[in-house]
Amino acid sequence: MIRIEPRQAPSRLMTLGIPVLSAVIALALATIPLAFAGASIGQAYVEMFKGVFGSVFAFTEMLTRATPLIFTGLAAALAFRARLWNIGAEGQLYLGAMAAVAVGSGAFDLPAIFLIPVIVILGCAAGAVGMVVPTVLKSRFGADEVVTTLLLNFIILIFLQMMLEGALKDPMGLGWPQSPPILDQGMLPPLMDRMRVHSGLIIALVVAVIAQFMLVRSVWGFKLRAVGENAAAAGHAGIGVNRSLMSVAIVSGALAGMAGVSEVAGLKGYLTADISPGFGYTGIVVAMLAGLSPIGVVISAMFIASVFVGADSMSRAMGVSSYLADLVVSISLLCVLIGGFSARYRITRINRQREQSA
Amino acid sequence: MLALLGENGAGKTTLMNMLFGHYMPDAGNVEVVDQQGQLVPLALGHPQAALAAGIGMVHQHFTLAENLNALDNIVLGSESLRLFKRNRSGARRKIEGIMEHTGLNVQLDVPVGRLSVGERQRVEILKALYRDVRILVLDEPTAVLTPQEADTLFEKIGAMTREGLSVIFISHKLREVLAFSQRIAVLRHGVKVGEIATKDADERAIARMMVGADTPKIPREDMAAGDDVLQLKDVSIVGRAKRDSITHLDLSVRRHEIVGVAGVSGNGQSALAALISGLVAPTSGTVAIDDAPVSMFAPQNMVQQGIGRIPEDRHHNGIVGDMSVAENMVIERLGDPQIQSRGLLKQDAITANAQRLASEYDVRGPGVHARARLLSGGNIQKMILARVFEQDPKLILANQPTRGLDMGAAAEVARRLLEARARGAGVVLISDDLDEILSLADRIFVIHDGQLVAAESRDREEIGLMMAGQVA
Known part of the structure; x- marks a missing residue:
């Protein structure tokens, strides 16, 4: 007989160890499809490792990839802490990116010191609007935000395509559906010569530290956690549940919008409908892998970015499909979910002697 | 049998x-x-x-x-x-x-x-x-x-x-x-x-x-009641279901007085409790605290007005189980400058507050930084008592305060309620345990079908009939 029983309190070692162990197990499990693809497993992982840590360029590429994931990961982590299920970071990212190119590509000809803040603030505001709307629908009419935020992604994406063929279309773009470029003085400065990594990463790291601090140390974070863990008790204690949800919605949407700002104003320079290979959705995985901890988001975003970048270079070197990266990320998430369960419950064997009496 | x-x-x-x-x-x-x-x-x-x-x-x-x-x-x-x-x-x-x-x-x-x-x-x-x-x-x-x-x-x-x-x-x-x-x-x-x-x-x-020992008899001294602290005049609440409704209810609670509300659960107690807790506003009628009419029905406002609330379902409404005991002890006073300044929590003050209250109110468990859900039911209730009584409330709403508690913890709740009464608080005690009401309340009302009727006698037979709605 086995029995599943809740643990009293998950130990610190477990809360830290389980995500790491999950990542290791995911990499181990990924050897199975690798073997099927006929690749040498040892060499594959060497290539993957080299693809991330093999050169300064490789490492900065990983950081470049991690930057939007930190923003979307934080967006998910904070919202999920309040049990506000923001699945719409992908759409909010594009709202932020659209706002960034709308104001940054020549609407205002300001020096960098003014233009960059304007782009950042308007980009965040646009992202926030994308989350405020579903939250109002939730608190007013009880509309499930999982559904509304998810479906808004598609609406925003189609809206984006319309804008790229219309108001935001670059007249010099040779007919491609892309926006005009952001002015040079509107671009987030790069961090290193001839590398793509940009100061969006610094903003992401600072924001993660602030988010961690606010979550644990501020009244705002206290309310957010209380609302997330038990909204009924929080309401009874006098915490304005809807106000708390609204404030976290604004922050979450703004962070996702910032991911879009960082991508267009830090990396690409102009907006197309494919700047995000699902950063918004991957942000959910990042947040879950991090156990919804803001600092953890930084680490898990770097892990996932490593898997993607490493798998890219591995696939180039060995001719294995780079979809392997998606596989590793998905397996990691499953491992974390299973690991999270085993942190909260233990499985015990019970030995009982059944006397077989007549 | x-x-x-x-x-x-x-x-x-x-x-x-x-x-x-x-x-x-x-x-x-x-x-x-x-x-x-x-x-x-x-x-x-x-x-x-x-x-x-x-x-x-x-x-x-x-x-x-x-x-x-x-x-x-x-x-x-x-x-x-x-x-x-x-x-x-x-x-x-x-x-x-x-x-x-x-x-x-x-x-x-x-x-x-x-x-x-x-x-x-x-x-x-x-x-x-x-x-x-x-x-x-x-x-x-x-x-x-x-x-x-x-x-x-x-x-x-x-x-x-x-x-x-x-x-x-x-x-x-x-x-x-x-x-x-x-x-x-x-x-x-x-x-x-x-x-x-x-x-x-x-x-x-x-x-x-x-x-394992003789039950402590609760000593209860006679006391002259003071001024009205809570007045409900012709209050009706139209809830979603009958059990969430009250009709034309009049009730006044004075200082130095415990008012007992007896009744079979589901007869409007939850609506009355939600009203005093600030969770719902009356559909009609007036509520006054210290003769000042209440216009804003929000839990925060009621706490500020000096109303201590002991909720019926302590796990669901009383505590945030995954937050610490210390955090749960300050959850009603997040605006208090002793707890926070400029939006940042004073961690040391919160911990010190919790340690003091835990020893004063004998809250036992794995410590003030442990998650509140690890406490037993009795200790959770003691934690809520500590949170409520520490604010020296002038009115206490105790909704089924001893439900599910063992005798020792129940006696502690009764002792604290009597202590608050001695200190000058008014208490509204809602309970479906008639014996509890008979042993604690100065005045007894019976709630049936959303209507509140004063009990003329303390005869359990007669109150029982009123609970069944058989005597108007």
């Missing part, structure tokens, strides 16, 4: 769930008498085996499908899934036979959701009897019944035992245990500590067995 007694957490329900196959014992056996009168071992962990052996259980929380009628609920699970045709008329005949024989009558064709609590209880019992049980387990069968309903139920069950049915019932109410059982078994901390024939037992002896 065997009565199973014990404090909360003594293991009564656990034991019965093992008997019925819901829980798997780690060791030991259960033996049941079969049709031939032979003791045979029961296959453990299988409710079907328990039913086959003639054991039926009526759970404390009903297990009925509210959208089905009583007939379907009774036969549910006893029919073969492989047959195409149901034998409803046969089932109906059998149930009607049982009803006639036992006097447990219910309307068979009405959806169970529309039946009263007492009727639902009878449906549960009929469900067991329909399966020809020989041993009937009743887990707190009278928790939701008026005293009169409870007595009638026990009389009918008593008649059945004289025809050979064996009954095990779990109860907290010593009165019914003494009045109706033949034997009493007492559990304490998962161990059977005593067994006694009812004719040899009295309340004090049983209580001594349950807690």
Whole structure:
């Protein structure tokens, strides 16, 4: 007989160890499809490792990839802490990116010191609007935000395509559906010569530290956690549940919008409908892998970015499909979910002697 | 009829769930008498085996499908899934036979959701009897019944035992245990500590067995009531359901006074509590605190006005289980400059506050930084008491403050309420435990069907009738 029983309190070692162990197990499990693809497993992982840590360029590429994931990961982590299920970071990212190119590509000809803040603030505001709307629908009419935020992604994406063929279309773009470029003085400065990594990463790291601090140390974070863990008790204690949800919605949407700002104003320079290979959705995985901890988001975003970048270079070197990266990320998430369960419950064997009496 | 007694957490329900196959014992056996009168071992962990052996259980929380009628609920699970045709008329005949024989009558064709609590209880019992049980387990069968309903139920069950049915019932109410059982078994901390024939037992002896010592008698001094602290004038709340509504309710609570509101749960107590807690606004009528009318009905406002609230469901409304004990102790005073400055929490002050309150109010557990859900029910309640009384409230709403607590913790709650009364607070005590109200309240009201009526006497018979709505 086995029995599943809740643990009293998950130990610190477990809360830290389980995500790491999950990542290791995911990499181990990924050897199975690798073997099927006929690749040498040892060499594959060497290539993957080299693809991330093999050169300064490789490492900065990983950081470049991690930057939007930190923003979307934080967006998910904070919202999920309040049990506000923001699945719409992908759409909010594009709202932020659209706002960034709308104001940054020549609407205002300001020096960098003014233009960059304007782009950042308007980009965040646009992202926030994308989350405020579903939250109002939730608190007013009880509309499930999982559904509304998810479906808004598609609406925003189609809206984006319309804008790229219309108001935001670059007249010099040779007919491609892309926006005009952001002015040079509107671009987030790069961090290193001839590398793509940009100061969006610094903003992401600072924001993660602030988010961690606010979550644990501020009244705002206290309310957010209380609302997330038990909204009924929080309401009874006098915490304005809807106000708390609204404030976290604004922050979450703004962070996702910032991911879009960082991508267009830090990396690409102009907006197309494919700047995000699902950063918004991957942000959910990042947040879950991090156990919804803001600092953890930084680490898990770097892990996932490593898997993607490493798998890219591995696939180039060995001719294995780079979809392997998606596989590793998905397996990691499953491992974390299973690991999270085993942190909260233990499985015990019970030995009982059944006397077989007549 | 065997009565199973014990404090909360003594293991009564656990034991019965093992008997019925819901829980798997780690060791030991259960033996049941079969049709031939032979003791045979029961296959453990299988409710079907328990039913086959003639054991039926009526759970404390009903297990009925509210959208089905009583007939379907009774036969549910006893029919073969492989047959195409149901034998409803046969089932109906059998149930009607049982009803006639036992006097447990219910309307068979009405959806169970529309039946009263007492009727639902009878449906549960009929469900067991329909399966020809020989041993009937009743887990707190009278928790939701008026005293009169409870007595009638026990009389009918008593008649059945004289025809050979064996009954095990779990109860907290010593009165019914003494009045109706033949034997009493007492559990304490998962161990059977005593067994006694009812004719040899009295309340004090049983209580001594349950807690291991004499129950402390609560000293309650007489006190002159002061000025009105809370006035409700012609207050109505139209809720979603009848149980969430009150109609034309007048109530005043004075300083140095405990006002008891008795009643069977589901008669508007939750609406009254929600009003005083600030969770709902009245549909009509006025509420005044210290003669100043209340215009903003929000929990935060009520806390600021000096109202301490002890919620009915402490796990659901009282605490945030995954936050620490220390955090739960300050959750109502996040605006307090002692707790925060400029939006940042004062961690040291929060910890110090929690440590002081934990020792003053004897909150035991793994420490103030442990998650609140790790505390036992009694300690959670003590934590809530600490949070409430520390603010020196002028009015305290205590909604079912001792429900589910063992005697020691319940006595502590009573002592704190009396202390607050002595200090000059007014107390609204809502409880479905009439004995608690009789022992604590200065004035007693009865709530029935959303209406509040003052009890003229302290006679439990008369109050019981009022709880059933039989006296206007």
